[in-house]
Amino acid sequence: MDCGHFVQIKDGVSTSSYCNTRVCNVCNRIRTAKAMNGYLSQLKERKWIMVTLTDVNCEASQLRNELKGLKKSFFLIRRTLKKKGYDPDGIVKAEITYNEARDDYHPHLHVLIACGEQVEYVAGLIVDLWLERRPSASIKAQNISLANQDSLNELFKYTTKTFSRKGKELYTNPEAIDAIMRAQYNTRSFQPFGRIKKVTEEVDEIVEAQPIRAEEGIYMWVREDWYNLVTGEALTNYTPDPEVKILAHERSRPDPTT
Numbered sequence: 001m002d003c004g005h006f007v008q009i010k011d012g013v014s015t016s017s018y019c020n021t022r023v024c025n026v027c028n029r030i031r032t033a034k035a036m037n038g039y040l041s042q043l044k045e046r047k048w049i050m051v052t053l054t055d056v057n058c059e060a061s062q063l064r065n066e067l068k069g070l071k072k073s074f075f076l077i078r079r080t081l082k083k084k085g086y087d088p089d090g091i092v093k094a095e096i097t098y099n100e101a102r103d104d105y106h107p108h109l110h111v112l113i114a115c116g117e118q119v120e121y122v123a124g125l126i127v128d129l130w131l132e133r134r135p136s137a138s139i140k141a142q143n144i145s146l147a148n149q150d151s152l153n154e155l156f157k158y159t160t161k162t163f164s165r166k167g168k169e170l171y172t173n174p175e176a177i178d179a180i181m182r183a184q185y186n187t188r189s190f191q192p193f194g195r196i197k198k199v200t201e202e203v204d205e206i207v208e209a210q211p212i213r214a215e216e217g218i219y220m221w222v223r224e225d226w227y228n229l230v231t232g233e234a235l236t237n238y239t240p241d242p243e244v245k246i247l248a249h250e251r252s253r254p255d256p257t258t
């Protein structure tokens with residue numbers, strides 16, 4: 001809630017301090033930019049395939065273990081591939097989505113791989129090995145597609161879906177967000193393998209942002225903008241849509257009369 005609460009403008013650049021938590025969309029935008037800069041430059045001019053690996057949904061209490069299990073399965077598959085003589089380069093991203101209607105969670109892996117001319121065959125082999133290792137996984141829920149710029153941009157996004165939108169109303173479900181955050185606490189979202197180098201997922205406490213044209217001074221966040229502590233001037237002059245409402249998801253409680 002307090003990420004980037006104060007902004008200092010000095011010598012034409014803004015500086016702020018960041019919380020580095022996964023639930024923060026300010027920090028997630030910085031992470032996304034870092035991941036795109038760091039990974040996209042390593043992916044040039046090769047044929048990349050995206051494999052999505054899933055298993056059955058689970059409850060909040062099993063989420064952390066399930067996510068760990070999916071990562072372990074993929075680690076063992078890579079070992080099998082090596083034994084068979086395939087050593088692809090790639091990145092595996094662990095994601096969790098929440099299913100509102102069923103009130104359960106969907107942990108899954110997106111695997112980006114390159115393996116020269118054999119990449120299609122290796123992608124198919126990964127899915128076969130996945131189904132072998134995970135008898136509860138359905139073949140229909142796995143996916144193989146050619147990676148393009150859009151799917152790569154999507155892959156490198158760090159998002160915590162804190163709202164679902166229905167027209168002008170935004171619904172938030174704090175319990176679901178909490179369950180996802182607990183499951184991902186102290187784990188990496190991206191694990192590169194082969195010859196792809198790791199890019200940090202940490203957001204430095206203090207970051208200098210882009211050059212900015214504003215009066216020098218310290219600005220403090222109040223509701224929807226930062227205000228200069230001395231002059232009271234707004235920094236961005238952003239005005240949110242007054243019709244947008246944010247509503248918390250109400251968990252259905254058992255009826256006390258029954």
Ligand SMILES: [Zn+2]
Pocket residue numbers: 003004018019020021024025026027028
């Ligand atoms: Zn933050």
